[in-house]
Structure formats: structure tokens, C-alpha cells
Amino acid sequence: MTTKTTHRNSNSTEKLAIDGGEKTIDQLGPFPTKIGKEELLEVLDLWQLSAGNMEKIRDIINSDPRLKGPHLFRYYNPRPSKVAAAEKAMKEWIGSSYCMATNSCTSALVAAYRSLGIGMGDEVIVPAYTFFATAATVAASNAIPVIVDVDDTLCMDARAAEKAITRRTKAIVPVHMRGAPAQMDALMEVANKHGIPVVEDVAQAAGGSFQGKMLGSIGKIGCFSFDYYKIIVSGEGGFYTTDNERLYTRALNWHDCAACWRPDRFGPEKENEDLFCGENYRMNELDGAVALAQIHKAGSILAGHRAAKQKIKDAIEKRNGLSFRRLTDAAGDTGICLILYLPDAGITQTILSALKAEGVPCGGIYDSKVRDWHTFNYWEHILQYKSVSPDRLPWSGVPQHELPKYTKDMCPKSLELLSRAILIDIDCHLQTEDCDKIAAAINKVLRAYL
Numbered sequence: 001m002t003t004k005t006t007h008r009n010s011n012s013t014e015k016l017a018i019d020g021g022e023k024t025i026d027q028l029g030p031f032p033t034k035i036g037k038e039e040l041l042e043v044l045d046l047w048q049l050s051a052g053n054m055e056k057i058r059d060i061i062n063s064d065p066r067l068k069g070p071h072l073f074r075y076y077n078p079r080p081s082k083v084a085a086a087e088k089a090m091k092e093w094i095g096s097s098y099c100m101a102t103n104s105c106t107s108a109l110v111a112a113y114r115s116l117g118i119g120m121g122d123e124v125i126v127p128a129y130t131f132f133a134t135a136a137t138v139a140a141s142n143a144i145p146v147i148v149d150v151d152d153t154l155c156m157d158a159r160a161a162e163k164a165i166t167r168r169t170k171a172i173v174p175v176h177m178r179g180a181p182a183q184m185d186a187l188m189e190v191a192n193k194h195g196i197p198v199v200e201d202v203a204q205a206a207g208g209s210f211q212g213k214m215l216g217s218i219g220k221i222g223c224f225s226f227d228y229y230k231i232i233v234s235g236e237g238g239f240y241t242t243d244n245e246r247l248y249t250r251a252l253n254w255h256d257c258a259a260c261w262r263p264d265r266f267g268p269e270k271e272n273e274d275l276f277c278g279e280n281y282r283m284n285e286l287d288g289a290v291a292l293a294q295i296h297k298a299g300s301i302l303a304g305h306r307a308a309k310q311k312i313k314d315a316i317e318k319r320n321g322l323s324f325r326r327l328t329d330a331a332g333d334t335g336i337c338l339i340l341y342l343p344d345a346g347i348t349q350t351i352l353s354a355l356k357a358e359g360v361p362c363g364g365i366y367d368s369k370v371r372d373w374h375t376f377n378y379w380e381h382i383l384q385y386k387s388v389s390p391d392r393l394p395w396s397g398v399p400q401h402e403l404p405k406y407t408k409d410m411c412p413k414s415l416e417l418l419s420r421a422i423l424i425d426i427d428c429h430l431q432t433e434d435c436d437k438i439a440a441a442i443n444k445v446l447r448a449y450l
């Protein structure tokens with residue numbers, strides 16, 4: 001039998017701490033925190049303060065002996081997490097039971113499909129008009145995107161979605177495009193009739209609603225984007241909302257490289273199939289802090305968009321050949337843009353050029369000569385069954401005769417509508433006189449051509 005003194009050097013006379021002797025190291029340091037003054041100054045530089053003010057702030061920061069750097073990782077944070085606070089604010093705003101922050105909406109979409117158990121051999125229905133990420137994330141989850149037409153709302157057509165359902169369909173993903181709610185009553189009816197979950201892509205419509213329910217709380221899961229071009233932003237960022245605890249648990253696990261359910265990270269599986277290898281989609285504390293402030297500002301931002309849009313729309317003179325994008329619920333529109341329909345693609349391009357020349361903040365939505373990843377016919381990676389690896393997934397996941405036959409003209413109704421549409425950007429800061437000028441310019445051009 002060995003004892004703890006067996007291998008001790010007999011020349012050593014000092015009593016070890018392990019034997020009750022004096023401990024050699026009480027504490028090390030103090031060390032500065034990993035992230036300190038230099039990083040704070042770099043962040044402040046992003047705000048472009050005047051040189052004089054920046055100098056004053058630099059002096060204050062450099063002379064503060066108590067300055068402590070932040071812990072930008074959301075977990076194990078000694079201070080209350082900004083990301084957790086943003087999740088709580090988002091959950092309360094959207095009215096969902098659970099909310100998970102992610103580093104993008106793309107990540108939230110993958111987490112949505114994965115938490116639903118979607119993978120090889122499954123199909124997910126997406127609209128022909130959306131940013132490519134809605135469909136790309138289906139393929140990146142090893143499933144097959146099935147692309148269907150939009151209607152005059154420029155959101156998914158419920159009848160087209162129903163026609164596309166097969167025994168492989170595992171989700172329907174309406175996108176609330178350009179700030180306005182999709183026809184959620186018809187879409188939910190189709191989905192419920194066939195027992196298929198709905199994932200709402202709310203990337204472009206945070207704060208919108210349909211018949212009194214916030215977008216992102218109607219389907220099984222809502223996915224939001226906070227990238228710079230969205231209604232409220234944190235540079236990069238996203239949120240996943242749901243009322244379903246099990247989906248939330250699985251999404252959390254997927255978004256945190258399988259370090260499931262912090263802080264109980266080594267706990268047993270709550271339910272079968274809760275433990276699996278995931279990825280890392282965590283939001284960091286910088287993005288969380290910005291997102292939190294933006295969620296608190298969302299009400300005034302939306303009020304600005306809505307008021308300006310109403311003023312401009314009301315001031316546009318009625319003309320034969322002019323109509324507006326159909327709103328499924330005007331009260332639920334976020335007001336970020338006004339979409340006009342014109343009689344045909346040719347006159348649309350002419351009027352668009354004239355509006356731009358007048359200084360109207362506007363753009364076309366589809367021009368057959370200009371590449372744009374918002375329309376399906378430019379999604380070559382999907383149309384040509386591209387794959388990242390020799391396994392040819394997701395396309396090898398179903399018998400070849402069951403693969404969708406993608407063509408550049410397979411959703412003609414969508415292309416026809418999009419080619420006749422002009423999008424007027426509505427900034428939330430537009431003042432009455434700005435709105436008057438925009439409406440006057442639109443009227444001037446339409447009078448000349450219609």
C-alpha cells in the first residue's frame with residue numbers, strides 16, 4: 001500500500017499546503033480584464049464623434065482606474081446578460097412563450113428547420129420572392145426547397161402552397177415580404193388541414209401583425225433578422241420565437257454546439273432526441289446590447305414608417321393603370337415601403353427611371369436584365385442542384401424522379417407581378433414636407449405617363 005509521503009524527498013523540510021502548511025499563492029494579479037480601454041475606444045470610434053469630444057472621452061477613459069471590461073460571451077457572464085435581456089424584451093413584444101437570440105436570421109431559420117427534425121429526404125415550401133436565405137437554409141439543412149408563386153400581396157400564395165404539398169413536405173415558410181403580413185389565415189388553414197408546421201420568416205417585417213397577432217407568433221416558429229438593412233438592427237443578429245417548449249429546447253441545443261440547456265449543460269436528455277451535435281449560432285453581448293436598445297425603440301421607429309407611408313399614399317392621385325400592392329391587413333403593415341403596380345414591365349422601367357430622376361427614393365423589384373437574389377430565377381445553386389460535397393446532398397436525398405423540376409420560368413405569375421412593381425422606400429424620419437415632396441414627384445411622373 002502506498003502513502004502520500006512515499007515519494008517525498010527527505011531533504012525537503014517545508015510543510016506543504018496539502019499537509020496544512022502555509023499556502024504559497026493567495027491570489028494572482030490583479031490583471032486587467034481581457035477586453036479593456038482600447039476595445040471601448042474602437043467601439044466608440046464607430047459612432048464617429050467629433051474629434052474634440054472623442055479626445056475628451058479618451059481622456060476620461062484613460063484616467064479611470066476602475067474601468068472594467070465587459071464579458072462579451074453571453075454565458076458565464078458575471079453581469080446580467082444583454083442577450084438574455086433582449087430575448088426577454090423580444091418575447092414580450094412578439095407575445096411568444098420562448099425566444100432565442102442568434103447571430104443572424106439565416107441561423108434562426110436553420111435552427112427552425114433542425115428543431116422541427118427536418119433533414120435529408122424532406123421538402124420545405126418557400127416562396128418564389130424572398131431573399132435567397134429562406135430557401136438556401138432549407139438546402140443547407142439537407143432538405144429540398146419547393147418554390148411556389150407569390151400573389152398580389154407579394155407573399156406566398158396559399159393555393160400554390162397547397163398544390164405543392166407532397167408526402168415529403170415538413171414545413172411551409174411564408175415570408176412577410178417588404179414589411180407586410182402574408183395571407184396568414186389562408187396559409188394557416190392549409191397548413192393545419194395537412195398537419196404541416198409553419199415557420200414564419202419575419203426578417204423584413206419585425207413589428208408587423210396579422211388580425212391582431214404579432215408576426216412570428218402565428219406559425220409554430222418565427223425567425224427575425226437584425227442585420228443592418230432591417231427595421232430594427234444590431235449589425236448582425238436574429239431571433240427565433242415559439243410557444244413550443246420542446247422546439248425551443250431543440251433549437252437551443254442546435255444553436256450552442258450541443259452544449260445543451262445551459263446552465264444544466266451536463267444534465268441528462270430531457271426528452272428523447274433532445275441531444276445531438278449542433279453548431280454555434282450564439283449572439284454576443286455587443287449585438288445583444290444594441291438589439292435590446294433597438295427593441296425598446298421599435299415602437300417609435302414603426303410609428304414613423306407608418307405615418308409617413310400613410311401621408312404619401314393618401315396624397316397620390318388615383319389614375320387608371322395605377323394600383324397598390326394588396327395588403328392582407330393594413331393595420332399590421334410595418335409601413336417600410338409603398339409598392340405601386342403599373343400596367344406592364346416596359347412602362348414600369350420608364351416610370352422608375354423618371355421617379356429616380358425626380359429624386360424619389362425608389363427601386364424596381366424585378367428586371368429580367370438585372371441579377372437579384374430576391375427572385376427564384378437567379379437562385380442557380382438551387383436551380384442547378386449545386387452541392388458542397390460529393391454526397392450531392394440535399395439532391396441525392398430523394399429519388400431523382402421525385403426532385404422538383406426547377407426552371408427559370410416555373411413561377412410566371414410571380415415574375416409578372418414583380419416586373420410591374422415599383423418600391424418606394426419609406427424612411428421612418430420623413431417629415432411632412434418630405435412626404436409632400438415625394439408624393440408631388442410621384443404625381444408629376446404618373447401624370448406624364450398614365
Ligand SMILES: Cc1ncc(COP(=O)(O)O)c(C=O)c1O
Binds near residue numbers: 103105107133203226
Ligand atoms: C426574407 C429574409 N429572410 C432571411 C434573411 C436572412 O437574414 P440575415 O441576414 O439576418 O441572415 C433575410 C435578409 O435579408 C431576408 O430578407
